[in-house]
Amino acid sequence: MVNKVTTATVIGLNAYKVSVETDVLNGLPGFSIVGLPDTAINEARDRVRSAIKNSGFTFPAKKVVINLAPADLKKEGSNFDLPIAVGLLVEEGIIDEGKIKGCAFIGELSLDGELRGVTGVLPLVLGLKDAGVKNIFVPSINACEAALAGDDVNIFPAGYLGDVVNHFTDNPIKPVTVNIAEYLTEKSAEDYLYDFKDVKGQQKAKRALEIAAAGGHNMLMTGSPGSGKTLMAKCFASILPPLELKEALELTKIYSIAGLLPSDEPLMTKRPFRAVHHTASANGIIGGGSNPKPGEITLAHRGVLFLDEMVEFPRNVLEVLRQPLEDGEIVIARAKHSIKYPAKFMLLGAMNPCPCGYLGDKEKQCSCSEFQINRYQSRLSGPLLDRIDLQVEVPRLTAEELLNIKPSAESSKDIRARVVKARKIQAERYKDDGILTNSELTSKLIKKYCKLDKASMEILKTAAIKYQLSGRRYDRILKLARTIADLEGSQDITQNHLMQALQYRMVNRSN
Numbered sequence: 420m421v422n423k424v425t426t427a428t429v430i431g432l433n434a435y436k437v438s439v440e441t442d443v444l445n446g447l448p449g450f451s452i453v454g455l456p457d458t459a460i461n462e463a464r465d466r467v468r469s470a471i472k473n474s475g476f477t478f479p480a481k482k483v484v485i486n487l488a489p490a491d492l493k494k495e496g497s498n499f500d501l502p503i504a505v506g507l508l509v510e511e512g513i514i515d516e517g518k519i520k521g522c523a524f525i526g527e528l529s530l531d532g533e534l535r536g537v538t539g540v541l542p543l544v545l546g547l548k549d550a551g552v553k554n555i556f557v558p559s560i561n562a563c564e565a566a567l568a569g570d571d572v573n574i575f576p577a578g579y580l581g582d583v584v585n586h587f588t589d590n591p592i593k594p595v596t597v598n599i600a601e602y603l604t605e606k607s608a609e610d611y612l613y614d615f616k617d618v619k620g621q622q623k624a625k626r627a628l629e630i631a632a633a634g635g636h637n638m639l640m641t642g643s644p645g646s647g648k649t650l651m652a653k654c655f656a657s658i659l660p661p662l663e664l665k666e667a668l669e670l671t672k673i674y675s676i677a678g679l680l681p682s683d684e685p686l687m688t689k690r691p692f693r694a695v696h697h698t699a700s701a702n703g704i705i706g707g708g709s710n711p712k713p714g715e716i717t718l719a720h721r722g723v724l725f726l727d728e729m730v731e732f733p734r735n736v737l738e739v740l741r742q743p744l745e746d747g748e749i750v751i752a753r754a755k756h757s758i759k760y761p762a763k764f765m766l767l768g769a770m771n772p773c774p775c776g777y778l779g780d781k782e783k784q785c786s787c788s789e790f791q792i793n794r795y796q797s798r799l800s801g802p803l804l805d806r807i808d809l810q811v812e813v814p815r816l817t818a819e820e821l822l823n824i825k826p827s828a829e830s831s832k833d834i835r836a837r838v839v840k841a842r843k844i845q846a847e848r849y850k851d852d853g854i855l856t857n858s859e860l861t862s863k864l865i866k867k868y869c870k871l872d873k874a875s876m877e878i879l880k881t882a883a884i885k886y887q888l889s890g891r892r893y894d895r896i897l898k899l900a901r902t903i904a905d906l907e908g909s910q911d912i913t914q915n916h917l918m919q920a921l922q923y924r925m926v927n928r929s930n
Contacts, residue, residue: 421440421441421442422440422441422506422509422510422516423438423439423440423441423506424438424439424441424502424503424505424506424509424519424524425437425438425439425502425522425523425524425547425552426439426498426499426501426502426523426524426525426543426547427523427525427543427546427547427550428492428493428494428495428496428498428499428543429495429496429539429542429543429546429676430492430493430710430756430758431711431758431759431760432542432672432673432676432759432760432761433542433546434539434542434543434544434545434546434547435492435546436546436547436550436552437487437488437489437492437494437499438487438488439485439486439487439499439502439503439506440485440486440487440488440506441483441484441485441503441506441507441509441510442483442484442486442510443479443481443482443483443484443507443510444481444482444483444484445481445482446481446482447482448479448480448481448482449482449483450464450468450482450483450485451464451482451483451484451485452464452485452486452487452503453484453485453486453487453490454485454486454487454488454489454490454492454494455487455490455491455492455493455494456487456494456499457493457494457495457496459495459496459497460487460494460495460496460497460499463497463499463500463503463528466500466527466528466529466530467500467503467504467507467528469530469531470500470504470528470529470530470531470532470580471504471507471508471532471580473530473531473532474531474532474579474580474581474584475581476508476511476513476580476584477511477513478507478511479507479510479511483507485503485506487499493710493755495710496537496538496539497527497535497537498525498526498527498537498539498540498543500526500527500528501524501525501526501527501528501534501556501580501583502523502524502525504528504580505519505524505583508584513584514584514587515587518587519587521552521553521554522552522554522555522556523547523552523554523555523556524555524556524583525537525540525543525544525555525556525557525558525561525565526556526557526558526561526577527558528580532579532580532581533578533579533580534558534559534577534578534579534580534582535558535560536558536560536561536682537558537561538675538676538677538678538680539675539676540557540561540564540565540675541564541565541567541568541668541671541672541675542672542675542676544557544565544568544572544574545568545672547572548568548569548571548572552572553571553572553573554572554573554575555572555573555574555575556575556577556583556586556592557574557575557576557577558576558577558578559576559577559578560682561576561685562574562576562595563595563597563685563686564671564675564680564685564686565595566595566596566597566685567597567599567668567671567685567686570596573594574594574595574596575592575593575594575595576592576595577592597685597686599664599667599668599686600664602686602688603661603662603664603667603686603688611654611656611657611831612653613650613653613654613656613657613831614654614657614830614831614832615651615654615657615658615828615829615830615831615834616828616829616830616831617650617654617828618647618650618651618654618828619647619816619820619821619823619828620647620816620817620820620821620828621646621647621651621813621816623811624640624647624648624651624811624813625651625828625829625834627809627811627923628651628654628655628658629658629834629837629838629906630809630899630902630903630906630923631655631765631767631808631809632655632658632659632660632765632834632835632838633837633838633841633842633902633905633906634808634841634845634856634857634858634898634899634901634902634905635763635765635855635856635857635858635859636765636808636809636857636858636895636898636899636902637744637765637766637767637806637807637808637809637858638765638766638767638768638807638808638809638810638811639729639767639768639769639770639799639804639807639809639810639811640652640767640768640769640770640811640812640813641769641770641771641772641810641811641812641813642771642772642812642813642814642815643771643772643776643777643779643780643783643813643814643815644771644776644777645815646813646814646815646816647813647816648727648769648813649727649769651813652694652725652727652767652769653692654831655692655723655725655767656689656690656692656723657831657835658831658834658835658838659690659722659723659835659838660690660835660838660839660842661688661839662687662688662689662690662721663846663855666721666855667686667687667688668686669720669721669761670687670691670720670721670722671685671686671687673713673717673718673720673760673761674687674718676712676713677712677713677718679718690721690722690723691718691719691720691721691722691723692719692722692723692725693715693718693719693722693723693724693725694725694727695715695724695725695726697726697727697728697729697731697732699715699732699736700736701733701735701736701739702714703715704716704736704739704740705739705743705749705751706749706751706760707751709753711751711753711758711760713760714749714760716740716743716749716762716764717749717760717761717762719762719764719765720760720761720762720763720764721763721764722764722765723764723765723767724764724765724766724767725767725768725769726766726767726768726769727768727769728769728770728771729768729769729770729799730770730771730795730796730798730799734798734800737798737799737800737803738800738803740766740803740806741802741803741806743762743764744766744803744806745806746762747761747762747763747859748760748761748762748763749762763859765858766806766807768807770799772792772796773785773787773791773792773795773796774787774791774792774795775787778792779812779814780814780815781814781815782815783815805889805891805892805895806891806895808858808895808898808899808923808924809899809923809924810923810924811923837906838906840906840908841902841905841906842855842856844905844908845857845905848868849864852864857898857899857901857902857905858898858902860894860898860901862894865894865897865898868901869897869898869900869901869912870911870912871897871912871917872911872913872914874914875912875913875914875917878914878917878918878921879893879896879897879917879921882896882921892924895924896917896920896921896924897912897920899920899923899924900912900916900917900919900920901916903916903919903920904916
């Protein structure tokens with residue numbers, strides 16, 4: 420008689436219920452797995468056989484057939500070891516088939532029967548929960564992550580295959596629970612390695628970074644070598660607001676699937692800051708593979724993607740950022756299926772103004788020809804620059820600033836307090852619109868929330884004519900002005916807010 424054990428598989432960020440069907444037939448001993456398994460699943464034959472025997476149980480001395488249903492769904496990963504082993508133990512009469520009804524099993528087995536952690540546990544558990552499964556067995560190392568799925572599902576942590584068997588006989592496992600909100604509050608208050616109080620001068624750039632953090636805007640810093648661009652980018656993480664619960668769970672799913680979730684940190688508590696080297700490939704940035712995995716733009720979701728020496732990135736790599744910057748998601752199409760990953764990230768770039776780095780420097784003369792400068796700057800296309808809200812020049816520090824003669828700068832803690840206050844204003848304003856920050860405003864919502872008085876409209880009209888503003892740039896200026904107004908606690912966008920927004924958008928990088 421065929422028995423069925425429930426588990427799940429992950430495709431993209433979503434999990435799908437899988438039924439592991441086990442049948443033991445008369446004939447020569449053998450072990451086959453069907454149902455579109457990958458290499459890791461096929462290798463489970465040897466792991467499961469050794470794990471069962473080394474745990475003190477008997478392995479069927481007949482032909483074993485395992486079917487992973489539905490058969491047309493691609494299955495990947497080592498989390499099928501435990502459900503396969505449970506199915507075989509049911510066939511041997513070691514576990515009562517009736518007792519596993521309504522249960523699901525996830526986990527990789529070592530040869531001695533120990534349960535090892537697997538990736539993607541949270542999306543797997545959430546998928547099983549949506550499918551109506553209430554009792555789920557996972558490796559002990561993944562228990563806290565699995566418990567993030569909520570109180571309406573029972574998570575049973577197991578260290579060994581024998582623990583699972585004992586649960587159904589005489590020694591039940593106690594379910595594990597996690598207080599998500601309390602955990603998030605405790606962990607999000609950690610100190611940062613870099614602080615703005617250690618950055619000398621550069622008040623304009625610091626103000627621009629504060630605006631970017633408050634509204635989730637993209638930003639590009641241009642300046643001479645050693646002016647502090649990279650240091651300020653590293654400090655940027657210290658002024659980002661704490662994650663909301665929904666954002667933390669979404670990020671945890673992404674990092675769990677990517678295998679980047681620390682075993683001792685089951686919940687993402689800080690906004691990601693992904694610093695990418697300029698040798699990164701396009702697939703590394705957007706994601707890819709036969710079963711596409713998240714790329715850097717998805718790993719930077721709700722956080723920052725920092726591109727230092729931005730013009731040194733290949734042109735094709737930079738251009739793939741255009742669509743995700745606009746839509747906040749990336750769709751990776753393959754022959755059999757398409758996968759959608761979220762990509763609502765802040766792009767933070769840093770670059771020199773020319774190959775030698777000293778164009779416009781007040782102390783050192785530029786040695787580049789006009790042709791070299793134009794070719795260097797043209798590596799950033801107009802459409803990409805159009806998607807960058809703040810474009811700021813970062814000049815060389817003066818001797819007074821360099822020697823730290825002036826008083827110490829404002830700390831990240833103080834800046835972050837203003838950013839958090841502005842984010843709360845936005846959260847309250849957009850609670851019924853399905854967005855979190857000003858940078859996510861659609862054209863329809865811009866008309867609703869970014870209204871200008873007559874004098875401000877005249878200023879914007881003049882700028883639109885003089886600078887030949889595109890529709891996208893026009894909208895982004897209004898979003899930027901909305902953020903500046905929020906930082907000042909103003910309900911309306913004034914002329915001052917609009918002028919500041921125009922100032923940050925109208926940088927002449929060739930001068």
